[in-house]
Amino acid sequence: MPETIPKGLTRLAFGGDYNPEQWPESVWHEDVRLMREAGVTMVSVGIFSWALLEPSPGEYAFGWLDRLLDLLHAHGIRADLGTPTVAPPAWFYRAQPEALPVAADGTRYEFGSRGAICHSNADYREAAAAITTRLATRYADHPALAMWHVHNEYGVPVSACYCESCAAHFRRWLRATYETVDAVNEAWGTAFWGQRYADFNQINPPRVTPTVGNPAQALDYKRFADATLRENFVAERDILHRLSPGVPVTTNFMTALSQCDSIDYWAWGSEVDLVTNDHYLITDGRRTHVNLAMAADLTRSVAGGAPWLLLEHSTSGINWQPRNPAKAPGQMARNSLAHVARGSEGALFFQWRQSRRGAEKFHSAMLPHGGTDTRVWREVVELGASVDSLSEIRGTRTVADAAVLWDWQSWWAQNLQWRPSEDHDARERADAFYEALYDRHLTVDFAHPEADLSAYPLVVVPALYLMTQAAGRNLTEYVENGGTLVVSYFSGIVDEHDAVHDGAYPGPLRDVLGLTVEEFSPLLPGDRVRIAGPEGSELTGDVWTEFVVPRGADTVWTFADGLAAGRPAITRHRLGEGSAWYVATRLASDGLDAVLGWAADDARIAPRAELPRDVEAVRRTGESGTYLFVINHTSSDAKVPLEAHGTELLTGDRAAGRLAVPAGAVRVVRLDG
Structure with a gap:
């Protein structure tokens, strides 16, 4: 198994990106002296240094990096050593101009920034492998080396290229994924608008078209672009694993x-x-x-x-x-x-x-x-x-109370053109639901829709437009086995190819939610709807309404006005040992808190009202003990109840009863027992 801990690092990591090539070497000695004063344990180096390491094709200049790594090692500072493949040199682009990426409109980007790379380009791949091999061969056994750092922030600022090299690569990816062009036609629904292909060679990237292009093709191109970046990472990683075993790669x-x-x-x-x-x-x-x-x-x-x-x-x-x-x-x-x-x-x-x-x-x-x-x-x-x-907490794990389903591919699909409302933003809903859980002082894990959810009493689905049948079965089993599920509108609508699921909305969620949706009715900007609930309670929604038909679910809140007046706005469905909630409009923070409060009761999650707003209480636990982090983001002092005595690690003080956390401060208690 590859090593997962930075080699030779015995404390928590503290430091940052170090770019000494921007400064005379006389400054380096001052830097390492000040690093020691600041408690720095590790720095990242060499990330943008290709032009210095290989100033001309095949000619290498490692002397400055040798001296730098030796200096860091002499002062007890570990190195996260970069492969500089995010920034090829000017000479490379002069010789290989087709390695510069092309936008969807045909514009080729120029050299002079960072990350200007066509990741399908064979010359780039060869050059990246060569510089990575040279670095790994030279520094695999350097005593300062703690970790390898491949490239930098993949996908920023260019995640997809639309050049001819990428077109050929995309066709190869499609052939490997679908095997036949007929399978591509089926997945993309090319019978619509006469887009059918007779051969893979007829397929191009989704470049600029007169009106909206094929959404399934655009979705697959996002998958292809992501896979292409990952191919290049894996290629460099494998070189480093082979030549520098025992050193983690990230x-x-x-x-x-x-x-x-x-x-x-x-x-x-x-x-x-x-x-x-x-x-x-x-x-x-x-x-x-x-x-x-x-x-x-x-x-x-x-x-x-x-x-x-x-x-x-x-x-x-x-x-x-x-x-x-x-x-x-x-x-x-x-x-x-x-x-x-x-x-x-x-x-x-x-x-x-x-x-x-x-x-x-x-x-x-x-x-x-x-x-x-x-x-x-x-x-x-x-x-x-x-x-x-805090170094004794190394290796402990954070304890979560609930899970939020999160799927980048669903976002890709939902953010394509011609959806029912441009005001429905999947990321906005994810942020809003997360904030509501945060304000209830619940620590959250995120999970893929097909992941095992059995550890969580509460699972929230803020927006999951694209959902596979497997994900639907997963959520149904989760609720049947005693889980509590909360689902927001416009979820479960299409499959992995952006095709609407057969039957009524919301596709694979119909059974678990105990309802169908006849029709979407998005609201115009500025429109609001009132939602009437138990004991005269009233909430407000905007952006979205829909015509919900209960098929086993109970109506808890009802639309009081708008086109959906009299229809369910928020429902609850008991299924097996658990329950599933559905929210058919965009609720503000008070509405989300109300719904999540009911769902938390179903999930038997006790309220944490004793914790002030914007005071975090998060646990890490492991063989070394249990640690309570309390972070006060407010301008007032706070007191937080402790269930056990302990030692506060930042001050060394004993803690018992109620922990005093000054305004803007952090306290970390190792709990006894």
């Missing part, structure tokens, strides 16, 4: 960022030795710590519940959003330790020393432009000490 994911929704991380999670993730706060006015928790929970779930590693986040502001505010004092520590609470084996940043040049020079760093006499630096040093004090 690549940095971006699981919860919409900028990387072209990657099916369920498929990628089993290909890396250690799941790692990059996370940056989206400062759009929402509660950024909720999205952070969601990203951490999702990454842990992609890792199958195993410990993972936060490989990049920011010390303060970033640089690529329209407005990039600084983090408040103490926020960097809260952000970092919230990831650790939810399974990360440390916290690393982009980057160590803030750049003076280039597109990311205003992105914050561990060592800012202002140097060591800055708030950020002082907080980095303090955080390094905190992370070090």
Whole structure:
């Protein structure tokens, strides 16, 4: 089995991307001295260094990297060594211009950014294998080497190319997937609009067409593009496994960022030795710590519940959003330790020393432009000490209370053109349901629709437009065996080829929900509907209504106005030992809380009203003990009840009864027993 723990790392990981090639070598010694002061244990190096490592074809210059790795090792700092295949050199593109990707409209991108790669291009694949082989041969036994870092953020900024090389590769992928062109015609429904193909060679990528193209073809091209990126990762990984055995190989994911929704991380999670993730706060006015928790929970779930590693986040502001505010004092520590609470084996940043040049020079760093006499630096040093004090939690696992179904391929299908309403956003529903669970202080695992759900008393389906028959059977068995299920509207509509399931909506969910849906009736912008419920309660919905027909389900809330007036809005179906809830409109936060409260009662999940809003309480447990992380995101001091005595690891104090957590602070208690 491949190694899954960074080699030689005996503490939690703390550090960041280190790009010393941007600085004179005289600065490197200052860097490692300050790294030791900050408590850095590992840095990522070489990720964008291809042009320096191979300045001309077949001519290599490893001396600077030799000196760097030797320097890191001399100071006890481990190296996450990158294969620089995300940024081929200018000379490569001059010789192989067809390695530059082509957009759907036929525009070929130019050199001068990053990630400008046609992943089907044979010359790129050969060159990537060559530089990876050279690196692995030279550094496999270097004492600083802790981990291999392949490429960088696959799918960003280009996930799909539409050139002739990709067209030929797509045809080969289709032949391997479907075997016959008739099977492609059947899957894509090409009888519609006369799109039938007589031969694989007639098929092109879904380039720009006069009106909407074939949605099943577009969906398969997303699968193909994702598989192509993964092929290239696996090719590099296998070289590294062969030449550098015993050293884990990873690549940095971006699981919860919409900028990387072209990657099916369920498929990628089993290909890396250690799941790692990059996370940056989206400062759009929402509660950024909720999205952070969601990203951490999702990454842990992609890792199958195993410990993972936060490989990049920011010390303060970033640089690529329209407005990039600084983090408040103490926020960097809260952000970092919230990831650790939810399974990360440390916290690393982009980057160590803030750049003076280039597109990311205003992105914050561990060592800012202002140097060591800055708030950020002082907080980095303090955080390094905190992370070090938590090293005994290594290998423990985060404990979850509920599961949310999540499927990137369903999103790909739903986000294609000509759906009933452009206002229905699957990601928005996922965020909303997650936030509602977060506010009930429930720790969440994410799960693939066909995964084993038996460990969870409550499973939530915020949006699952594409659902296989196997997923439908899985949810039915889950409820029959005693689980509680909550499903939101426009789920279970199409199969894996974007074909509407036979029979009434919602296809494979009809039996488990005990209902059918006759017709969708999306609302116009600004429209609202009232929903009447038990004991005179009233909720509000927008964006969506539909004509629900109960077929065994009980109506709990009813549409009080609109076209669906008098029809069920929220239902509950008892099936076997469990129950299934259905929500036929977009509810605001109060409505989601009401429904999830009823469902939590069904699932016998006790309320956690003693925890204040925006105070997280998350557990990690393992052979070394049980650890309670309490993270106070508010401006007020909080007191959290403890079920057992313990020791607070950041202060060394004993804790009992009610744990005091100052405003904006984090406390980690190792519980006795």
